[in-house]
Amino acid sequence: xxxxxxxxxxxxxxxxxxxxxxxxxxxxxxxxxxxxxxxxxxxxxxxxxxxxxxxxxxxxxxxxxxxxxxxxxxxxxxxxxxxxxxxxxxxxxxxxxxxxxxxxxxxxxxxxxxxxxxxxxxxxxxxxxxxxxxxxxxxxxxxxxxxxxxxxxxxxxxxxxxxxxxxxxxxxxxxxxxxxxxxxxxxxxxxxxxxxxxxxxxxxxxxxxxxxxxxxxxxxxxxxxxxxxxxxxxxxxxxxxxxxxxxxxxxxxxxxxxxxxxxxxxxxxxxxxxxxxxxxxxxxxxxxxxxxxxxxxxxx
Amino acid sequence: xxxxxxxxxxxxxxxxxxxxxxxxxxxxxxxxxxxxxxxxxxxxxxxxxxxxxxxxxxxxxxxxxxxxxxxxxxxxxxxxxxxxxxxxxxxxxxxxxxxxxxxxxxxxxxxxxxxxxxxxxxxxxxxxxxxxxxxxxxxxxxxxxxxxxxxxxxxxxxxxxxxxxxxxxxxxxxxxxxxxxxxxxxxxxxxxxxxxxxxxxxxxx
Numbered sequence: 001x002x003x004x005x006x007x008x009x010x011x012x013x014x015x016x017x018x019x020x021x022x023x024x025x026x027x028x029x030x031x032x033x034x035x036x037x038x039x040x041x042x043x044x045x046x047x048x049x050x051x052x053x054x055x056x057x058x059x060x061x062x063x064x065x066x067x068x069x070x071x072x073x074x075x076x077x078x079x080x081x082x083x084x085x086x087x088x089x090x091x092x093x094x095x096x097x098x099x100x101x102x103x104x105x106x107x108x109x110x111x112x113x114x115x116x117x118x119x120x121x122x123x124x125x126x127x128x129x130x131x132x133x134x135x136x137x138x139x140x141x142x143x144x145x146x147x148x149x150x151x152x153x154x155x156x157x158x159x160x161x162x163x164x165x166x167x168x169x170x171x172x173x174x175x176x177x178x179x180x181x182x183x184x185x186x187x188x189x190x191x192x193x194x195x196x197x198x199x200x201x202x203x204x205x206x207x208x209x210x211x212x213x214x215x216x217x218x219x220x221x222x223x224x225x226x227x228x229x230x231x232x233x234x235x236x237x238x239x240x241x242x243x244x245x246x247x248x249x250x251x252x253x254x255x256x257x258x259x260x261x262x263x264x265x266x267x268x269x270x271x272x273x274x275x276x277x278x279x280x281x282x283x284x285x286x287x288x289x290x291x292x293x294x295x296x297x298x299x300x
Numbered sequence: 301x302x303x304x305x306x307x308x309x310x311x312x313x314x315x316x317x318x319x320x321x322x323x324x325x326x327x328x329x330x331x332x333x334x335x336x337x338x339x340x341x342x343x344x345x346x347x348x349x350x351x352x353x354x355x356x357x358x359x360x361x362x363x364x365x366x367x368x369x370x371x372x373x374x375x376x377x378x379x380x381x382x383x384x385x386x387x388x389x390x391x392x393x394x395x396x397x398x399x400x401x402x403x404x405x406x407x408x409x410x411x412x413x414x415x416x417x418x419x420x421x422x423x424x425x426x427x428x429x430x431x432x433x434x435x436x437x438x439x440x441x442x443x444x445x446x447x448x449x450x451x452x453x454x455x456x457x458x459x460x461x462x463x464x465x466x467x468x469x470x471x472x473x474x475x476x477x478x479x480x481x482x483x484x485x486x487x488x489x490x491x492x493x494x495x496x497x498x499x500x501x502x503x504x505x
Contacts, residue, residue: 185477189475197462197471220388228314228318237388254322268328272321
């Protein structure tokens with residue numbers, strides 16, 4: 001197994017570095033994504049960050065080519081290990097400096113710096129060391145043990161894909177979607193059936209003519225709510241102002257507890273202003289001046 | 301006063317208010333004006349609502365609570381003292397009372413400046429967040445959301461979490477949420493574990 005690992009490490013590493021290097025070097029996303037990387041913060045320039053990313057990409061491609069062509073030579077392996085160590089250092093620094101920034105690991109995605117980025121850099125470091133100490137060439141390992149090699153490469157590919165956050169949308173989300181299809185939607189039937197939520201009543205109220213009429217008085221957001229005899233009562237507080245002065249008032253609305261914005265027809269709302277201290281109704285004239293006109297249908 | 305007496309008083313008050321509401325003016329009709337609710341905390345432009353024009357706005361973390369005054373450290377180094385009154389509405393996941401407010405909570409408050417420098421709060425929204433997210437995973441009691449660079453866990457609360465599909469009215473039916481959808485989430489941030497209690501999730505908007 002060990003000989004298999006050291007023998008095939010150059011191939012796996014070349015695949016990974018070839019992919020990330022090509023993306024960094026040739027993708028237009030490098031320039032677009034550069035300002036968001038921790039590197040841009042470090043160098044305090046997006047242009048320089050893009051240039052450095054492209055340079056690193058070219059270096060990765062060079063190392064990948066070296067690993068593929070001269071696997072017995074320890075130089076490409078050592079360079080890859082150095083690169084891995086550099087990535088780890090950069091990620092650690094980036095995490096401390098700007099935890100919200102993207103790692104720029106494969107430059108084309110907004111992948112934040114997470115443990116997966118660290119793990120992938122560690123894989124580069126370890127397999128770089130393995131490639132450096134490998135004696136044979138990868139093609140002799142493959143031809144010597146084809147089945148084992150194939151299994152190892154497949155496993156390595158799965159591990160690397162799992163460690164690449166930017167590939168999630170190609171496998172993780174479809175996998176989760178498939179799980180929902182097979183096992184059913186976990187939130188199916190958890191709702192309260194046909195009951196209209198209080199938030200929907202508030203929404204209906206705020207889209208009603210009654211709210212428009214009362215809004216010069218209402219000051220608070222929803223204070224309290226309860227239901228009685230099929231009515232949903234919504235309580236607000238407010239200030240009723242006249243030329244003589246201002247009085248704190250309670251504003252109570254009563255709506256049909258079963259209607260929401262989707263219910264056909266105009267909402268019917270009962271509304272009262274009550275003096276906060278005495279409980280006497282006040283300001284009825286404010287509410288009686290509302291024109292009893294039909295709302296024009298809105299195109300939506 | 302015992303809690304039982306308080307309950308009875310509360311019930312009596314509710315019954316009184318119900319009667320008052322039902323005997324009030326009946327107004328029929330819809331309008332598209334909207335109003336001052338949780339969304340107002342995030343309104344980019346000043347509202348045309350006359351109640352808001354006279355108000356000032358406070359935002360920050362609560363650093364101390366002295367009696368009915370909240371000490372608030374603003375995000376831009378400013379400092380404010382917010383006076384709670386018994387007419388102040390408090391939102392923390394749902395409409396609640398001032399007793400639910402804790403030190404360390406984030407706060408948005410709308411109120412009227414007082415001569416002593418405090419702000420008499422009309423409405424307070426605690427830990428409210430409004431996030432543009434993508435649904436990345438759905439489980440029985442939580443949603444996995446991606447908000448820009450951040451992965452956010454959204455807690456699904458029975459009888460509190462509501463959804464709006466394609467601009468329709470809010471419903472407690474969450475079974476139409478799909479992985480990969482863009483979702484606007486209004487919720488309450490939990491300072492203890494940095495997750496978000498989802499109050500309203502709008503998809504297809």
